[in-house]
Amino acid sequence: MTYQVLIGAPTAALENALTARFEELGDAEVVSVHRTSREVSDTVGKLSGLDVVLIHEDLGPLPVLDLVRDISRNHPQLAVILIVNEVEPDTFTNAMEAGARGLLQADATIEQLSARVTTAAEWSRTLRRHLEAASLDVPVAGRRGSIITFTGAKGGVGTTTTALHLARIAARAGRVVCLVDLDLQTGDIPGYFDLKHRRSIVDLVDAADDISAAMLSDTLYVHPDGLHILLAPVEGERGEDVTARASRQILGALRSRFDLVIVDCGSAMNEATAMAVELSDTAVVLVNPDLPALRGAQRLIAMWSRLQIRAPENVTTLLMRHSRRNEIQPDFARKLLGGTMLRTPVPAAYRALEEASNTGAPDRLTDEALLRAFGRLAGELGMLTVPAPDDGAPADAALAAGADQHGTGPHPATVATPARGRPSRHARGESGSLVVEFAAVVPFLGLALLLVWQVLLVGITGMYAGHAANEGARQAAITPGDLAAIREEATKRVRAPWDAADTFDLAVVERGGRSFVRVTIATPAVIPGVDSPWGITSEALIIPEG
Incomplete structure (x- = not known):
């Protein structure tokens, strides 16, 4: 596997030194060398198989960090390595914030050069595969996906767990899905997926008026399952930057590019989550089978009604931690809350979720009862792709052929009634052959x-x-x-x-x-x-x- 490298070197001496070292590397090939930032910027978009861009800090005339920032924003799949005369903490921090994948000292050894370029190139190719599978650059015109919000009646009811597993099921069913962590202060979806990503929803706030596919590509994390994830900020206090207006614009941009936008709103209401609930096609409130959670759901739904966010009849509830031994059963909870409650409750299987949550690997959830419940919920919420009806026989063909109205067998009128009396010789012969066959x-x-x-x-x-x-x-x-x-x-x-x-x-x-x-x-x-x-x-x- 040969990696393709572009070099931006301000002097012939530096160019010769770098190319000579690359000639000794068997897994990397220098495909282009440039002396100015303009040449580098013009070329990176024309080379389809490019993996790594090496830029020296003295390259001009554009400030090198601005060049790194432009490449990272416009070509997020490319790994940019900044070559410096001396590695200093401030230089490293500024380069990382601009979007560079690492720093390399100008006099680095061949081994150091090989290790850094190989790591960056593998990252670039992995991200490129994910972006190619992401289908982010779908046409905006005419596309309108669905938004489904999940809000907890109180903390700890399983809002994040439910949202992420339903999102995974929908993605595996062929839907183009984006999971949004709108629990801005305490959201921890990275912990559930064991992922690290430097971008979050706050990176879209300043550009909310005109969010392009390139911006989304740079901001969203693409999971190997095909699921796209928009994370909450690492610093909870930055969640205040996501206003109601920003939330509307960001969710609108996502809706125009995805079949399904699943929003984890947590259990605390703010401007952003209120706007998400108002925009959503389906708003789901999760409750536990206990009175404090049910009263919390009643207060939340009533508050949405008073603030004209969402009418109570347009709110759907979901019962969590269901067990036949619970004092409160689904029918009672449905009567207490009123409105619509999903038919499928989520069973109480705390230990079954433990391994998946602790290891950051959702696919380690293997409990059949939970998986069946999440699958049925995805169907109830319309998250799964509905297959087109068969173009063959009409729907009533089964009835015409003698099947009953449920499709379970022949119509009673078509079943012949056996004659009473002694069995015939033919019948006795058949029973004898059955014994032999059974043996x-x-x-x-x-x-x-x-x-x-x-x-x-x-x-x-x-x-x-x-x-x-x-x-x-x-x-x-x-x-x-x-x-x-x-x-x-x-x-x-x-x-x-x-x-x-x-x-x-x-x-x-x-x-x-x-x-x-x-x-x-x-x-x-x-x-x-x-x-x-x-x-x-x-x-x-x-x-x-x-």
Whole structure:
């Protein structure tokens, strides 16, 4: 894999020094060299396969940081590296704020040059793939997506979790989706996706009057699943910059470019969230099955009505943490709140969400009940692409062919009634052949049962591995370095024979500057004496206490 590099060098001596070093690199090729900032700016837009732009700090006549800022804004997929005579803290900070991917000293070694260019080029190609899949440059004219807001009746009801999982489902269904974190003071979507991105919604405020596709490309984070994310500011106090007017313009720009805009409004109302609720096609209020949450929802909906933000009949509620053991069931909550309540409640499965939330990997949510609930909710809210009706037979063809009105079988009138009396010779012959056929099928049924039992053992092993990793991670946060204590706590969540010494393996691993507890358990085999070929591995992030 060869990376393409453009160089902006103010002198022939510097150009010769850099090109000579690149000639010794087998994975990078210098495709263009320029002496002025204007030449660099004109060329970067013409080279389709360009990965990295190296610019010396003395390049002119345009100030070099302004040049870096222009390239980062107009070509966000390009990685810009600033070459400096001496690396200083202020220079590094200013370059990062302008959009550079890094600094490189002019007299850097070939190894340093190779490492920096390779890292920047890989970042550039990854972002380019995401932007190509993003389809951000769709025509604005004639496009009007839907906005769905999610607001919590109180904190901790699961607003962010619900919004992000529904957004992922819609994106996998083929919708072009943007998830907006409008919980401006306490929003933490980066924690749920384990992502880092320097841009947020406040970067669009100053340009809210004319938001271009390039600005959105630079501001939005594109998740590998195809989901686009507009983050809340890292500094909560900057959320005050997002006024009602800015919120209207930003959401309008997103609506014109996306099929679906899902807004996490948190549980605190401000100008921006009030405007989002007012603009939304569907406003969902999330409530827990307890009176404080239900009263909170009543107050919120009443306040929206008094402020003429949204009429109560246009508000939809969603019941969270549902269980048959709850004192308050969906029917009672629906009567208490009035209006429309989604038919599908979200089940109370706190532990099932734990691993996905702690590791920043939403795809680690594997609980079938939760996944089914989120899938049904996405359908109720119209987030999924509805397939076009078949162009073949008419809708009533099944009835014409003898099916009942529910499509479950033939109409009763078309079923012949068997004659009473002794069975015929033909019938007795058929029953004899059925016995022979059944005897031939029995071995296959036994094999199928063994396979089902083995699959069940694999599922149980995966569950034990996940529980053990979580328990080990909690103990590792308390007693870091004490592997024996970590293993002892982890095995408490595992039963025999899964906890045997030759079956259970635990290790603490480092990756990306963070520590994880990794548990691997060998799946027991259905056939005795046969070694299992399946080892199930699960990891849990160690979150240090304090």
